Amino acid sequence: MSLRFYDTATAQVRDFVPLVPGKVGLYYCGATVQGDPHVGHIRSAIAFDQLTRWLRYSGYDVTVVRNVTDIDDKILVKSADSFRPDAAEDPMVPVPNEPWWALAYRYEQEFAKAYDALGVERPTYEPRATGHIPEMHRLIQQLIDRGHAYPALDDSGDVYFDVRSWPEYGSLTHQRIEDMQAAPDAGPRGKKDPRDFALWKGHKEGEPETASWASPWGAGRPGWHLECSAMVTKYLGTEFDIHGGGLDLRFPHHENEVAQSRAAGQGFANFWMHNGMVTFEGEKMSKSIGNIITPAQMLQDARPLVVRYYLGQAQYRSALDYNPGSLVEAAAAVERIEGFMQRALKFLYGEQFGFVVTERVPEAFAAAMDDDLNVPQALAAVHETVRAGNTALDAKDKEAATRALHQVMAMTDVLHINPLDPHWHSGGADTAAHQALDTLVRAQLEERRAARAAKDWSRADAIRDTLAEAGIVVEDSAEGASWSLG
Numbered sequence: 001m002s003l004r005f006y007d008t009a010t011a012q013v014r015d016f017v018p019l020v021p022g023k024v025g026l027y028y029c030g031a032t033v034q035g036d037p038h039v040g041h042i043r044s045a046i047a048f049d050q051l052t053r054w055l056r057y058s059g060y061d062v063t064v065v066r067n068v069t070d071i072d073d074k075i076l077v078k079s080a081d082s083f084r085p086d087a088a089e090d091p092m093v094p095v096p097n098e099p100w101w102a103l104a105y106r107y108e109q110e111f112a113k114a115y116d117a118l119g120v121e122r123p124t125y126e127p128r129a130t131g132h133i134p135e136m137h138r139l140i141q142q143l144i145d146r147g148h149a150y151p152a153l154d155d156s157g158d159v160y161f162d163v164r165s166w167p168e169y170g171s172l173t174h175q176r177i178e179d180m181q182a183a184p185d186a187g188p189r190g191k192k193d194p195r196d197f198a199l200w201k202g203h204k205e206g207e208p209e210t211a212s213w214a215s216p217w218g219a220g221r222p223g224w225h226l227e228c229s230a231m232v233t234k235y236l237g238t239e240f241d242i243h244g245g246g247l248d249l250r251f252p253h254h255e256n257e258v259a260q261s262r263a264a265g266q267g268f269a270n271f272w273m274h275n276g277m278v279t280f281e282g283e284k285m286s287k288s289i290g291n292i293i294t295p296a297q298m299l300q301d302a303r304p305l306v307v308r309y310y311l312g313q314a315q316y317r318s319a320l321d322y323n324p325g326s327l328v329e330a331a332a333a334v335e336r337i338e339g340f341m342q343r344a345l346k347f348l349y350g351e352q353f354g355f356v357v358t359e360r361v362p363e364a365f366a367a368a369m370d371d372d373l374n375v376p377q378a379l380a381a382v383h384e385t386v387r388a389g390n391t392a393l394d395a396k397d398k399e400a401a402t403r404a405l406h407q408v409m410a411m412t413d414v415l416h417i418n419p420l421d422p423h424w425h426s427g428g429a430d431t432a433a434h435q436a437l438d439t440l441v442r443a444q445l446e447e448r449r450a451a452r453a454a455k456d457w458s459r460a461d462a463i464r465d466t467l468a469e470a471g472i473v474v475e476d477s478a479e480g481a482s483w484s485l486g
Helices: 039-057 073-081 100-117 133-145 224-236 247-263 295-301 304-311 326-349 363-370 375-394 398-415 429-453 457-469
Strands: 004-007 012-015 023-028 061-066 149-151 159-161 197-202 220-222 239-246 268-275 278-280 320-322 472-477 480-485
Touching: 004 268, 023 039, 023 224, 039 061, 039 100, 039 239, 039 268, 039 278, 039 295, 039 304, 039 398, 061 224, 073 100, 100 295, 133 149, 133 159, 133 197, 133 224, 133 247, 159 247, 197 224, 197 247, 220 224, 224 239, 224 247, 239 247, 247 268, 295 304, 304 326, 326 375, 326 398, 363 375, 363 398, 375 398, 429 457, 429 472, 429 480, 457 472
Parallel strands: 023 061, 023 239, 239 268, 278 320
Antiparallel strands: 004 012, 149 159, 159 197, 197 220, 472 480
């Protein structure tokens, strides 16, 4: 099967053929750093991390760009709120008197911590909006020169994209202009059409001087949609392979991106890929409902490897539903993989765990990943191979066990859920706690082994019962006892 992806623009699954043979340019929208990361941000990053890893495994040289929006209305509002006299007592504003740029940088670091904890590979380039103002000015001028943009009619210093000047406006999301709502990024007074969106926002009274840059249209700052178009073309060129992001960004953000870029004469993205949302027991996550689950909360409840497994287990276009048992189920799946690998390593290699993976991923796994990144089917291949590997271990079939272990290693490496990967053992409170627990449990298992060797069955059973009460499941095999969290 050839590599195929669903393209939002054409609403169909298409064969993927890169614009330059052997190379792939991928851009996906990063964070507007006005608050802590939410689970939707991280799910999106993991989805495109899986895509990147599969493309590289398939032999492509991949350049990944993920932007940081570090100037935005919400950032300025949150910064302004921090200067209120009661800000220090407001739990929603942890740092009083915080300049907008400091606030943005602080939250940018929180995103970086979450990405790193969950094994999201750093992009090739991670440009900030504030570092690309000249590129944005050039793009705006191109649009004005081509008759697709105009300075605001009310002399506010704003510059707008003229949506009715571009006949293809609405093509990405398959909408008619007449059915669209007004653009909310500025009042309609200076616009030709309420749907026209801001390319440049003139400096307003009360906004900090540091949040504006000189321009041919007056001091101001960039509109949100403009930032991505300017940055992606700098790093990937005017035409590139894949543009990605969350489903919620299709309109207006991505619709406006493609309109302004193509109106400027650019080919822009060849594929548009959008990941689905994370829901809570079937409902949209909302602060007003109080059903928000954050990555930080998940990391308090489970190992980073388990959280990554959970957030990456669904097909990227589908909704991922969270419920109180989700991480328990993910932990059980990870432990099945981990248990097989530890058992196989002990049987095949003893204490010498250093070896080179010699197997490619199985055909079923590759076919699933080629089919629009069908991770659920790919994980089914992982678990089927684990079952076959355990059967081989029971039969002491070294050849089959070796093949299964190496295939599981290859598949979990692609998805970055290999429990043996050093990333998942690189430190941190959760990893340290798990290692400490492992040490304590193994001491109990050794005492139980000695009791069984002495035929002290009551003592051996008592140790097993104590571990079971603590939620620890003991499995006996010819290679000895192993444990997992039940």
